[in-house]
Amino acid sequence: MLGRGLKRKLSDYEENMAGLSSAFDSSRNLPYPLKRQLVLNMCLTKLQTYKMLVEPNLHRSVLIANTVRQIQEEMRQESSQQPINVCSGIAPNPHSYPGIDSSGISLHLPSGSSQQESNCCNSWFAEGPIENSLLMVSDDDMSSAISSILKDLDFMEDISPPTALVPAGDDELLKSPENTCLKLEDDRQDLKGAECVFGSFEISNSTSYLKDLAIDDIFEDIDTSMYDSDFCSPLLMAPRPPAAATEETLKTFPSCNSSSTNNIQICRTDLSELDHIMEILVGS
């Protein structure tokens, strides 16, 4: 193992990752897609960590994002060469792929049916415990990494079909086999997610703070129990910091159809009036 010098406390995740990167370096039997997946996981985790820093290192972020792009490009080329054989990483079978992919990054396996998927998965797991831990360890962290990157997608101008945005932990959407064909779009989303890491490097860094702050959060402390809108109360009451997730939730509600956007604007207009009224009442 590397590094004798200073001791540091490793979280479980870090310990797993350290073991995995050693496995990457020393093992020749590790299949290439698995290696690629490991590197991709590490990259996204690092990007996630950097985003949480007050001032991320631009040089490192660029290098990591380029690596992510390169891997995604490779995956995209592979999938475009084998369109039929793309196996959904979102396996309906709960016994296969406990790890990878509620978030849209998927492994490629040369199989077309779910039955074969299971077989392939089993053969994968036959590789050994290291590969198992690889698949299993990064689930939650990957999801959170991707979801935070997806959060930034809120600010991208590109509009994608709502079903392509996969909220973390929402299993209902994942079970749909139609999601297989959306994997490519997921990749593009992640790619854009990686790219828009740099959005926060703009000169006015303070605007990243403003971007993260959803407009709805501003109104969260306003008591809206008197306000009788069916559309907006779930929006306001839901304690969901990511604006993207909030928007998505809104979109998936049956009561909020294509006019949901208008409803939101109506809500906001009314809320600003309410705010104004409150100010007068409070006399501030």
Place this chain on the structure above:
Amino acid sequence: MGGRAGSVGLAGLFGAEPDRVWALAGQYGARLGPALRSLASVGGGAGAGLGVRSAPWGLSWGCPRRSPSPRSVSAGVAGGGGGGGSNDFQWCFSQVKGAIDEDVAEADIISTVEFNYSGDLLATGDKGGRVVIFQREQENKSRPHSRGEYNVYSTFQSHEPEFDYLKSLEIEEKINKIRWLPQQNAAHFLLSTNDKTIKLWKISERDKRAEGYNLKDEDGRLRDPFRITSLRVPILKPMDLMVEASPRRIFANAHTYHINSISVNSDHETYLSADDLRINLWHLEITDRSFNIVDIKPANMEELTEVITAAEFHPHHCNVFVYSSSKGTIRLCDMRSSALCDRHSKFFEEPEDPSSRSFFSEIISSISDVKFSHSGRYMMTRDYLSVKVWDLNMENRPVETYQVHEYLRSKLCSLYENDCIFDKFECCWNGSDSAIMTGSYNNFFRMFDRNTRRDITLEASRESSKPRAILKPRKVCTGGKRKKDEISVDSLDFNKKILHTAWHPTENIIAVAATNNLYIFQDKIN
């Protein structure tokens, strides 16, 4: 006057054969240096015959650019171990500065090392924003064989931590780079920079003070004017030497991103500062204006794929500078071509070797340092695993490539995981451009002789810190059976990294920064 003819002539002066002259020169460098310099200036041709290359700061008499014979002394690098013959010299320990504690305070970590133009002063900057300058003691006539030691000359706090209120960010006080200005009067000037602000410091000596003021008495208290009955002229009296450092210029608010390089121009009036995306040109006298000469920031930050990692002015042509990128490319720009040098004059890139491609290829190709040779004909770049020497006239590949620690190539994933892959190693030339040096892990540093193609690995450690102890070459075992005294790759300490090294401009003295300690090594004199 050709090389041979000149050296025979000079050898004739010493009554010795030409090869012997080189051997003598190597071993008694310190004493012969000034003598040779004066000979060269008087004799004109003799100096040229020795292959002395003139440099702005004085004649560098080092070793000839092309060795007259394979046995001749290569003044640039140590020979290996014992059997090198009497002509080869070896590196030995001279001094170490810094605390011995195992517990290293973050603020004490050295972040830059730089000799001045004469080599008499050695400056270090640390993470705590302090600059420590060492001065070489004048040689002692009674001990002619011992070289001058470096002792503390001045210490001052260059940068303080700052808080950017607009962005709610703390600006680190770590000194990223120090660059000396050529000396023009009794005082010394240097530029030091942190992430955002560059400062010009004047270091001056005071060894006299005035006594006999009229309006104040000796304690400094003001005298009552009515009590003064006679006037006197103050006289200067010697005092203990005091070295003062004062900031003369502060160049601030010109960089949005983190400054990684500063470089003084050969006109000695301007300098450049480079951050991740922009390079600015300053005049040393003017602090409220700078000219932006390179800007690679894309209109849409999401399209950003490349950042600037280092920049340097050409040592002789004041209109030429280079900057390196995170993609392993170097661009040479001519400021005469346009005000904004976004379009390069030359583009240096080595095509990638497809057989060594990996996920980390781009990351390890990122250039961490670029340095022109003293001659100005070559430049050297350092990426994660190698050092490359480029001829400025050839853009498509380097002329020389040296592997620093190729055994790390199979460990890249682990090094990526613990962020070591992002370590920025620097590199440096010796005075005659015949040798190059760079650092590695486990407190190892490597030297490469460009002429003999020999390389050596040495270690900066307290264990080999006895005065004038010869440094033993080190070897990393890459596989198979580990020999005695070899160290295996997995035993390397990746927290002990030598990122900053400096080579004396004219002599074989090197300064190596190992975390919080500064090691000074010199070549051995019989």
